[in-house]
Amino acid sequence: MSNSxxxxxxxxxxxxxxxxYRLxxxxGADRLPYSLKIxxxxxxxxxxxxVVSADxxxxxxxxxxxxxxSQEIAYTPARVLMQDFTGVPAVVDLAAMRDAMQKLGxxxxxxxxxxxAELVIDHSVQIDSFGNKDSLRLNAEMEYRRNxxxxxxLKWGQKAFSNFKVVPPxxxxxxxxxxxxxxxxxxAKENHGVLQAYPDTLVGTDSHTTMINGLGVLGWGVGGIEAEAAMLGQPVSMLIPQxxxxxxxxxxxxxxxATDLVLTVVEMLRAHGVVGKFxxxxxxxLExxxxADRATIANMAPEYGATCGIFPIDGETLKYLRLTGRDQxxxxxxxxxxxxxxxxHEPGQPEAVYSSVLELDMATVxxxxxGPKRPQDRVALSxxxxxxxxxxxxxxxxxxxxSKPVTAHLDGEDVTLQDGNVVIASITSCTNTSNPSVMIAAGLVARxxxxxxxxVKPWVKTSLAPGSRVVTGYLEQAELxxxxxxxxxxVVGYGCTTCIGNSGPLPEAVSRAIVEGDLSVCSVLSGNRNFEGRVHAEVRMNYLASPPLVVVYALAGRMDIDVYNEPLGRDADGNEVFLKDVWPTQQEIQDLILNSVNSAGFTSSYQDVYNGEDAWRDLSSPEGQLFDWQADSTYIQNPPYFEGMTRELTPVSDIRGARLLALLGDSVTTDxxxxxxxxxxxxxxxxxxxAKGVDxxxxxxxxxRRGNHEVMMRGTFANIRxxxxxxxxxxxxxxxxLPDGETMSIYAAAMKYHAEQVPLVVIAGKEYGSGSSRDWAAKGPRLLGVRAVIAESYERIHRSNLIGMGILPLQFNPGDSAGSLGLSGEEQFDITGLQDGTAKQVNVTAIAPDGQAITFTARVRIDTPQEIEYYRNGGILQYVLRQLAA
Known part of the structure; x- marks a missing residue:
């Protein structure tokens, strides 16, 4: 390495x-913000x-x-973090790359x-059983049967790949x-025989990787395809951000x-505009x-749209490292x-230079x-x-x-369900369950x-899904x-449940009442996502709240309540009980934290972390360096990304005669x-x-089923909302x-276009691809035959993922949109002037059924030279494979 x-x-x-390497x-290094110093x-x-020059x-x-x-840099993270939903396809792709490498010689x-590379299996547990002491065991047994x-x-991958660890379910x-x-x-890691010290940095296959920013560690979410490239030694190509x-x-x-604080921060930063920024x-x-409060704020960076939301290392960081059992x-x-x-960071230090500064007096929170469908839509409880x-x-x-009210028989009584009923109350998601202050508060409200x-009202499906076993430990220690x-x-499981839609089925009587009355019912969850159709298909309105408020709304059973002035219920003597009667003081919370949260709880929870429970240890797995693909598997299949691939590049061609697969509006999320x-x-x-025999x-x-591309491409663009x-x-x-105009599923239409050798385009409005980092939001469209997307604006991760799968991201010029240009979606599209992927803008010609042509230019959102290379290769994996094969 150079040392200029x-x-x-x-x-x-x-x-x-x-x-x-001394900063x-x-x-000029001393004036930089903390994150840019890293x-x-x-x-x-x-x-x-x-790859990295003195310039x-x-x-x-x-x-x-x-x-x-405007300045591109190549950033090399120290490690990669995955969860199993995104990790399984990443490991599938690595296995497929091994096969492809062999075919390339x-x-x-x-x-x-x-x-x-570390993978934590946490996204597969579902809440089938709830509200009883056997729920944890029953849901875990179901999880293993299904998965x-x-x-x-994954156990095969842990054995076959070096430098790869799996934290079991x-x-x-x-x-x-x-x-x-x-x-x-x-x-502290040896590099060519020398022990180096350097900041812990990472990319993760989940957008909430930013939670680690609370510890002063720089990391953010990327698509699985970017993470795979990082695992294979490719730097992350990025622009030095504001x-x-x-x-x-x-x-x-x-x-x-802390939940109220973070919702306030999300609202302020969304209004300010921080997409693509640190x-x-x-x-x-900070004092x-x-x-845990800092981690709650950092976790929500995707909700306020930033790449990361970082806190500096200080005395609180060191205190937390000791608490969690890190060695001295x-x-x-x-x-x-x-x-x-x-x-x-120490109080009184000179402040760094920033692109802009916001300020919040936390006393005003x-x-x-x-809610009811976006995390940035904060509503004061009053x-x-x-x-x-x-x-x-x-x-x-x-x-x-x-809608109309419907009577249902629940828990031995007839009850009336109506609009506004809370049917799901879930304490879930790392956002809050990592934070003892709000978890203890929830326990005190319950007490x-x-x-x-x-x-709790009989129509409410309740659940507690702690972010780690440590949480259960201190709740038990506090006798809550x-x-x-x-x-x-x-406790229903240790994993990401309601927040990602693993909320499980509602009781049959509740589900039947919702359908019969066409009811608009609600969920209240202590998570970080509440997009339409995400929490549960039958629940139209979803609200994010602190864990203690989740308990409060479970007691009330409805959203149309003024919780400050209306009673939550009546006690055994018939007296009304109000919020003030059950809400704990900060002193009560802190006293319990001091007596129940300790280092021993963390060390005992993690002492045998990679070995897992008996069910994991007893699980059999294949052997060998190449995976033995099974043709009848409905979970794991060899994806077709490398079919017909050669060592030599084929120049990028213009896109001609394309049809529109979907014409979409604003805020279309990866969900x-x-x-x-x-x-x-x-x-x-x-x-x-x-058809494969699965009941x-x-x-x-x-x-x-993200490891099976056949299932995934059929589920792409299939969200009910x-x-x-x-x-x-x-x-x-x-x-x-088109042109026949026959209505059909997006999958069926894509296959029909494929048979006709017609390339496809998607047109969208603002903030296309916002939400979680989901590589299948790019992989699925690519397998359906989508060659380009034209949108008014993009969320950072999704734009990158499109390029990573060889899809061309184009952006309307300011003031242009499908509506302003008069596009109906029935046109045929020619996209020309790509210049082998190097063009900054292209010409788009849309030919209507009557032969009239609408022409406009669109900006090519391939933002860095490295991204050009990925696009020219047909995707990031193809690029890496050609590099390694060479």
Whole structure:
């Protein structure tokens, strides 16, 4: 490696020498924000004169906070983090690459993670059983029955690939496990015989990878395809971003929680506009935020649209590392290195330079919810009843819904279900379950409610899905589990459940009533996502809330309640019980945290983390360096990405005679595009599985079948809430085949176009691809034959993923849209002037059925030279494979 700035030096920690690259060797480094200092160190350490040049380092040090990002850099993360929904297809692709490498005449064993890659199985547990002490066991047994094939495949991968570890099921949510155990803070690793110390950095196959920013670790979510490339030694190509500073002052007032704070932060940052930017938190208010509070804010970076939302390393960081059982040498390394490199925050330090600065006095934060369908739509709890009623009226008017109350028999009594009933109340998701303050608060609400004899309404499906086993440990230590269970909040699993749609079926009587009355019912969850159709197909309105508020709404059983002034219920003596009667004080919460959250709880939970429970240890798996693909498998199939691939490149051709597969509006999320949730028997995916002999009761979820491209391409664009304007009046995965105009499923139309050798285009509005990082939101369209997307704007990760799958992302010029240009969607499209992928703009000609032509130019959103190479190769995996084969 080059050392143009003479930055290489030695750092001694407790008598052990480490090679480091000093930031103060570069003029201007001291003025940079914390996050950019980490990127600068990364460039110094990887300078080779080719991928990273001295000019790249100078550009970083001379960063102009006001300039539009234009300088490309190659960032090499220290490790890769995956969850199983995104991890299974990543490992499938690596296995397929081994086969392809052999066909190209190369060595298959060259396909191996070169950086540490860790996968946490956390996305497969579903809430089939709830509200009883056997729920955890029953859901785990069901999970293994459904996912045995996938889990066996992952065990094969753990043995076949070096540098790859798997955290077994029922351990915790990936981001909480990362925070509590996997994160190093500062790496100490041998490189060519030299022990190097450098910042822990990562990319993850889940957008909420940013949770680790709360620990001062730089990381963010990427698509599975980008993560695979990073595992294979490819740097992440990126533009030096703008950095928004967020100054926190004061402290939270009595009654407000970290969830209320983060919903306020999300609202402010969404309004400010931080898509594609880094956000960095600073200010005297950091002294009043626990590390768990910081992690809650960092977790929600995708919701406010930022690439990351990072806090600096400081005394609170060191305190948390000790609490979670990191050894003293590691804690000392983190402190010594960060102080030496100017990465350690202390009160009174000079502030860094930022592109812009927002400010929040935390004393002004009020209890809040967010919903009914976007996390940035914060509602003050005091306004929640009025805001809900407004949202409900708008929903019913828009959908022309004429609902009616329905009587259902539940728990031995007849009850009336109606609009606004809360049918799901779930304490779930790493966002909050990593935070003892809100988990203890939920337990205290349950204790006070139980003491007054309150019960959860019979139509509410309750669940508690902790982010790790540590949470259960301290809830038991605080003697709060019995109180939570008295209200039906039994542990249902250790994994990402309701927040990703693994909420399981509603009780049959509730489900029947919703359909019969065409009811607009609600969920309240302590998660980070509440997009349409995500939580449950039958639940139209979804609200994010703190864990204690989840308990409150479970007691109320409805959203149309003024919780400050209306009673939650009556006690055994018939007295009304109000929110103030069950809400804990901050002192009560802190006293219990001090007595129940300790280092022993963390060390005992993680001491045997990779070995798992008996079910994991007893699971058989294949042997060998090449995977033995089974033709009859409905979970794992060899994807066709490398079929017909040669070592030589074929020049990129213009796109001619294309048809529109879908004409979409604004805020189409990756949830709308990517296969997720339940598989319906009459859907293309359901019909495929039944043809393979799979009974509908064994369908499992689409997410669990991400290792089978045949299932996934049939589930692409199949979300029940997708509205394709090409097929007006429909919802779901429906389109019209052109020119005949026949209405059919998007999958069927795509296959018909494929047989006709017609390329496909998707047109969309603003914020196309917002939401979770989902590689299948790019893989699925590519397999359906989509060659280009034309949108008004893109979410960062999805734009990158499209390129990673060889799909051309085009952006309308300012002021242009499908509507303003008069596009009906019935046109044939020619996209010309690609210049082998190097063009900055292209010409689009849309020829209407009457022969009239609409012509316009569109901006090519291939933003960096490295992305051009990926696109020219047909995708990032093909690029990596050709590089390794050469």
């Amino acid at each position: 700035f003479n930055a290489r030096a030695t750092l001694s920690v407790n008598g052990q020498d480490h090679e480091i 103060d060797a570069v003029q 990127l600068l160190e990364n460039l110094l350490r990887h300078e080779d004169g080719k 790249d380092i100078r550009a970083m040090a001379a960063w102009d906070p006001q300039a539009e990002p 190369g060595d298959p064993e060259r396909i191996n993670p070169l950086q540490p 045995q094939e996938r889990y066996s495949f 029922d351990t915790g949510i990936v981001h909480q496990v990362n925070l509590e155990y996997l994160a190093r803070g500062i790496f 950095v928004v500073g967020f100054r926190l002052n004061g402290a939270l007032p009595e009654g407000a929680t 956000v960095e938190f600073f200010g005297e208010g 009043h935020l626990s590390l 040498q590691q804690v000392d390394l983190v402190e010594t290195y960060s102080r030496e490199q100017g990465l350690f 009020v209890p809040s919810l967010a 306004d929640s009843k009025r805001e809900f009623e407004t949202a409900l009226k708008a929903l019913k008017d828009e959908r022309k819904i004429h 006070k409610a139980h003491a007054r004899g309150l019960k 589990m019995d109180d939570l269970e008295s209200l039906g909040f039994h 709308h595009i990517s296969p997720a949730g339940a598989i319906k028997a009459d859907s293309p995916a359901g019909e495929y599985l039944q 509908p009761k064994d369908f499992n979820s689409l997410g669990s 997708l509205r394709n304007l090409l097929a007006p009046g429909t919802e779901g995965g429906v389109t019209r085949h």
